[in-house]
Structure formats: structure tokens, C-alpha cells
Amino acid sequence: MIQVKVELYGAFRNCGWTEREVDISLSGPVTVAELRRAFAERLGELAPGFSFERLLGDSAFANDTRLLEPNDRIEASCRLAILPPVCGG
């Protein structure tokens, strides 16, 4: 079993889920593309009134050092972040 904690940033903080992260349980290693589907399913359960499909489509998964590509593999429990479009400055 792999546990992935996905930290929420930017507009995802308005989703209605009171925590700043979403826990996802996976039966084994997955690609980031598969994680994206699992995240969408879990967020839909936790924040049923939040319309996030378009936002998620424009968002990237990342770890502390780099953006993750859809084919990158998640092999072990870890902490990641979901990054909506950015606008610092």
C-alpha cells in the first residue's frame, strides 16, 4: 500500500475541504497520470460542491524539487503538491 499526501495550493485551498492536503491510498506504484485520476476521485468525495475539473486540468503535480511528468512513477509513499496556474510577483 502506498500513501500519497497531496498538498493543496492556490485556488485548491477554496475547495471546501478544511485540510490543506488530501490523503490518497494506492494499492501499488502508479504513474502521475494515474495519481491524477485518483486525486480527482478523492477530491470529489471530500469537496463535492467544488467544480475543479478545469482547474485540475491546468495544474501540475510536483515534489520539492521539480514538476512531475505524466509518465513519472510514484513507487513509494510520499508528499507531493498540486500546483494550479501561478501568478506571483
Place this chain on the structure above:
Amino acid sequence: MEQVVCRVSEAPIDLARFVSGLGAPGHGAQNLFFGAVRETNHGKRVLAVSYDAFAPLAEATLRDICGEAAGRWGEDLRFRVLHRTGRLGVGELSVAIGVSSRHREESYQASRYVIEELKKRAPIWKKEHYEGGETEWLKGHALCQGHQHERV
């Protein structure tokens, strides 16, 4: 002193500390850019802006950007980049960029490069607070533009 210092922090920007240590004996130019919270945006009166950031990757991205600028305008350039998080009132500084170089042209160019790339690439977000209590997360640049992922 370190050649590149990039920080994302809730702490207010201390201008004296920011400038000290930026220059180098062989440098004759120090370019400073500050971004501040503006009182209007798209015709709406802004009372404050809340900044959110994924700090570890934001700092790594800022270091990458400074490294790219050094590659283009001089490996001896020195950089300081600070970005605030948290709620800031109108007029407060949200970002400070300092570039030191031998001559002014390089520091002007490098500073402009850093702020433009920061806006497109650093995982930082802002939510504006308007008169009347309305708030809005501002739209920005998608970091996944080159990724081919399915819409779910």
C-alpha cells in the same frame, strides 16, 4: 557572501539587510526592483492580497532562473530574490529583486528576466481581497503546458 540568495517567507522585506551584501568590489551597478500591492485591479478596489507559495520548489525555481540569467548576462552576477507570503496590504512590498553586475546594462536585463520568469514559473499564487468582502484567486500561467495529460 552567496552569489544567489532566494527566499520565500512571511517576514517583511528588510531593505537595509536586502541591499547589504548584494554588491561585489568589481561591480559598479546594483539594480533593485520591488513589486508592491496595488490598490486597484481590473477596475476593482483591492484592500489586500494574500500570497500562497509552495516554498521549496519556489526557491529552487528562483535559483534556476537566476542561474539562467547569469548564463546570459555574466557568471559573476549576484542575485537576491525575496518573495512574501501571507496577507499584504496596499503598498506593501511583495517581491524584491536585487542584481549586482560590473555595468548597469547586465543588471537591468537580468532583473527584468528574473521578474518575468518568476511570474510564469515560480509556484506562487495571489488572492485579492476586494471592497465588500469578495475575494478572487488570480488566474495565471499553467506549469503543465507541455504535459499531455487527460482531462478528468
